[in-house]
Amino acid sequence: MSKEKIILSIGDPDVEAPDYVFEAAYAKMKEGGDWTHYGYMTDKPAGFRQAVVDYYKKESGVEYDPSAVIPCAGSSAALYIALKTLLDEGDEILMFEPTYRGHFAILNGLGVKQNLIQLEKENAYHPNIDSISEAITPKTKAVLVCNPNNPTGTVFTPTELKAIGDLAIDNDMGIFADEIYLHFVYDDNKFTSMASLSDEIKKRTINIMSFSKTFSMTGWRLGYDIVPEMYLEKAKLIAGMAAPRPPTFLYAAGEAALRGDFKYVEERRVAYDERRKYFCKAVNAIEGLECDPFEGAFYAWIDATSTGLGSQEFVDKFAEAENVFFSPGHTFGPNQDGMLRVPLCSKMPVLEEGITRLERFMASL
Numbered sequence: 310m311s312k313e314k315i316i317l318s319i320g321d322p323d324v325e326a327p328d329y330v331f332e333a334a335y336a337k338m339k340e341g342g343d344w345t346h347y348g349y350m351t352d353k354p355a356g357f358r359q360a361v362v363d364y365y366k367k368e369s370g371v372e373y374d375p376s377a378v379i380p381c382a383g384s385s386a387a388l389y390i391a392l393k394t395l396l397d398e399g400d401e402i403l404m405f406e407p408t409y410r411g412h413f414a415i416l417n418g419l420g421v422k423q424n425l426i427q428l429e430k431e432n433a434y435h436p437n438i439d440s441i442s443e444a445i446t447p448k449t450k451a452v453l454v455c456n457p458n459n460p461t462g463t464v465f466t467p468t469e470l471k472a473i474g475d476l477a478i479d480n481d482m483g484i485f486a487d488e489i490y491l492h493f494v495y496d497d498n499k500f501t502s503m504a505s506l507s508d509e510i511k512k513r514t515i516n517i518m519s520f521s522k523t524f525s526m527t528g529w530r531l532g533y534d535i536v537p538e539m540y541l542e543k544a545k546l547i548a549g550m551a552a553p554r555p556p557t558f559l560y561a562a563g564e565a566a567l568r569g570d571f572k573y574v575e576e577r578r579v580a581y582d583e584r585r586k587y588f589c590k591a592v593n594a595i596e597g598l599e600c601d602p603f604e605g606a607f608y609a610w611i612d613a614t615s616t617g618l619g620s621q622e623f624v625d626k627f628a629e630a631e632n633v634f635f636s637p638g639h640t641f642g643p644n645q646d647g648m649l650r651v652p653l654c655s656k657m658p659v660l661e662e663g664i665t666r667l668e669r670f671m672a673s674l
């Protein structure tokens with residue numbers, strides 16, 4: 310095939326991290342000593358932990374002691390520690406479908422059954438809060454909220470979050486708040502932290518956070534959990550066993566990122582917003598496809614069910630015909646066949662070429 314390959318399936322930003330983050334990492338690598346050796350037992354994570362709690366307070370109004378922060382090699386590790394802390398084989402978890410496939414992967418590996426609440430297109434991908442309690446059984450130990458959600462972009466409202474949090478309290482469940490896309494919200498939508506809704510909710514919420522998307526640091530592998538007192542000892546034990554710690558000099562890089570002016574992050578948000586407006590409109594103009602402009606994160610979630618092709622079939626045929634690679638929707642939940650996900654992590658000319666090829670492919674069906 311002569312056409313250049315276009316990969317539109319991975320949520321990996323098209324730019325580098327801010328310069329000041331690189332500078333902080335280089336400086337500490339050059340300094341060496343504790344910065345380039347085992348960091349865990351030294352004072353090196355302390356500055357990072359303090360920067361995290363200062364940042365989280367600024368963003369959400371919620372205060373934590375620095376000891377609540379467990380630094381990890383990316384939020385994939387943070388997710389594993391969080392889920393393993395609260396869940397055992399045979400337990401159940403309440404979740405919203407569709408959602409990030411990494412959640413399913415870890416939960417399947419742990420042998421945890423997922424009770425799925427649908428985020429429907431007809432309801433702008435927001436949950437029907439009244440029906441959530443029906444999915445709770447005596448075995449349901451926790452609820453996971455990905456806010457903003459990958460792949461639908463749902464920015465949960467304070468009312469929705471409070472209802473979910475209160476249900477967790479009533480049923481003695483833990484709460485996982487995967488908030489790694491918190492900075493990427495559009496139009497009038499506003500991010501609300503789950504832990505900000507009440508002290509009781511905060512007491513049972515583990516926040517899962519990452520530098521990957523906010524600062525375009527996917528390959529640096531830097532993330533963290535913020536763990537409430539009630540779960541902290543167990544979480545530290547799991548983290549100690551699995552040891553998914555970041556390289557020591559990255560504590561300084563993370564601190565530089567969180568203490569920066571966030572102009573970089575706002576520029577990224579504006580770039581994703583521009584792409585969102587262009588891409589969703591262009592997809593909607595293609596007969597047979599629908600794509601609502603999403604509220605948060607940076608994924609276009611395309612309804613291709615009218616083509617009669619399953620997600621994998623669509624992705625394979627499109628790749629074969631046009632050398633463009635989308636993510637198949639069914640990997641984001643068992644009821645998502647016929648859906649497609651496109652991360653808007655490529656520059657505009659690439660997205661425009663993707664649309665040209667998508668139009669041609671759809672016309673050929």
Ligand SMILES: Cc1ncc(COP(=O)(O)O)c(C=O)c1O
Pocket residue numbers: 320382383384385386388409411455459487489518519520521527531532
């Ligand atoms: C919702 C969500 N959580 C966690 C992750 C894991 O990211 P990382 O391990 O790079 O921090 C991703 C990656 O796409 C994601 O979309």
